[in-house]
Amino acid sequence: MADDLVVRASGLCKYFGDRLVVDGVDLEVPQGRIYGVLGPNGAGKTTTLRMLLGILEPDRGSRTIFGHANPRAVGDRIGYLPEERGLYPAMKCREAIAFMGALRGLDWKEGRARAGDLLEAAGLGHAVDDKIRKLSKGMAQLVQLLGSIVHRPDLIVLDEPFSGLDPVNQERLEALIRAEQERGATIVFSTHVMAHAERLCDRLAIIAGGRRRFEGTVDDARAKLPMHALYTPRVAGNGLAALLPADAVPAGDGFRFLLPADGIEPVLERVMKGGHGIAGLSIERPSLHDAFVRIVGRDNMGDVE
Known part of the structure; x- marks a missing residue:
C-alpha cells in the first residue's frame, strides 16, 4: 500500500506564535481514493492542508x-480550492476557468474548450459567457472549483468545498467529485459536515483540537460502537423480558438492546420457543455522528453538523 500513497504526512506540527494549532498529525492518502478530513472549524484542518501543499511549512514533521x-515540485499535478474564495469579477466564466488552467501550464485555447465542457457538465452551460459578478455565490464557487480541475490534476485538494452551497449546488459538487475520482484523480477534502463525509469518503481522518483522533473508513469509525437490535414481539406478556439480553429496555411496542456477541439468532430462538414470535426486527448501525462523539467527545463537537 505504501507504494500507492499519493500523500503521506508524519508528525506534522504548526505553531502560530506560542499556540500549537496542529499537533503531530499523520495522514496517508491512497491513490484514486476520496479522503475526507473531518472536524469542527478551528480544529486545524486548513492549516494541515496548507502544510501538505507547501503553502505553510511545518515546524516539525x-x-x-x-x-x-x-x-x-509537483504543483502542476495538483488542483487546489482554498477556503477563501476569489475570482476576478469582471472575467467571464469560461475565461476565468481557462485562466486558472493557464496558471498550471494548460494551453489557453485548450483551457477555454475544456471550460465550456466542464460548465455544461456541471449544469452551468447557460452561464459560460456570464461575468463572475452576475453569478450567485454558489455558482461562483462551482466555477472556481472547475478552474482548479480544468488542467486534469492527479491530486485535488478542496478546503471546505461545500461551505455556503445550497442543496442543489451541493449535489452538483458531489457529482463533480465522483466524476473526478472516476477519471482517476485522488481527492482530499476537508469538511465539518458529517453527511458529506459519510456519502463520499473511501477513508477519512477525524481532527479535533489540532490532533488526529481517528483514521480509517466510515465503517471502521462506526465499529467503535456496538450495533443495537430493535425487536418487536408478535405476542407480548410475562416472561418475555427474561428471554432477552439483560440490557434490553422497552422501545415503543418492543425492546432495544445491544447486539449480543454471539449474534441475534440465539435470542430469536428463545423468543420463538417461548411463544412470543417476531412482529419486527431491525439491526441499528451506529451513525458517523455517534462514532464522532465517541472518538472526540461531545465537548469537542464544535460546529460539526
Whole structure:
C-alpha cells in the first residue's frame, strides 16, 4: 500500500506564535481514493492542508506528495480550492476557468474548450459567457472549483468545498467529485459536515483540537460502537423480558438492546420457543455522528453538523 500513497504526512506540527494549532498529525492518502478530513472549524484542518501543499511549512514533521518532499515540485499535478474564495469579477466564466488552467501550464485555447465542457457538465452551460459578478455565490464557487480541475490534476485538494452551497449546488459538487475520482484523480477534502463525509469518503481522518483522533473508513469509525437490535414481539406478556439480553429496555411496542456477541439468532430462538414470535426486527448501525462523539467527545463537537 505504501507504494500507492499519493500523500503521506508524519508528525506534522504548526505553531502560530506560542499556540500549537496542529499537533503531530499523520495522514496517508491512497491513490484514486476520496479522503475526507473531518472536524469542527478551528480544529486545524486548513492549516494541515496548507502544510501538505507547501503553502505553510511545518515546524516539525514531514510530508510528501507523489514521493516529493517539496510539494511545489509537483504543483502542476495538483488542483487546489482554498477556503477563501476569489475570482476576478469582471472575467467571464469560461475565461476565468481557462485562466486558472493557464496558471498550471494548460494551453489557453485548450483551457477555454475544456471550460465550456466542464460548465455544461456541471449544469452551468447557460452561464459560460456570464461575468463572475452576475453569478450567485454558489455558482461562483462551482466555477472556481472547475478552474482548479480544468488542467486534469492527479491530486485535488478542496478546503471546505461545500461551505455556503445550497442543496442543489451541493449535489452538483458531489457529482463533480465522483466524476473526478472516476477519471482517476485522488481527492482530499476537508469538511465539518458529517453527511458529506459519510456519502463520499473511501477513508477519512477525524481532527479535533489540532490532533488526529481517528483514521480509517466510515465503517471502521462506526465499529467503535456496538450495533443495537430493535425487536418487536408478535405476542407480548410475562416472561418475555427474561428471554432477552439483560440490557434490553422497552422501545415503543418492543425492546432495544445491544447486539449480543454471539449474534441475534440465539435470542430469536428463545423468543420463538417461548411463544412470543417476531412482529419486527431491525439491526441499528451506529451513525458517523455517534462514532464522532465517541472518538472526540461531545465537548469537542464544535460546529460539526
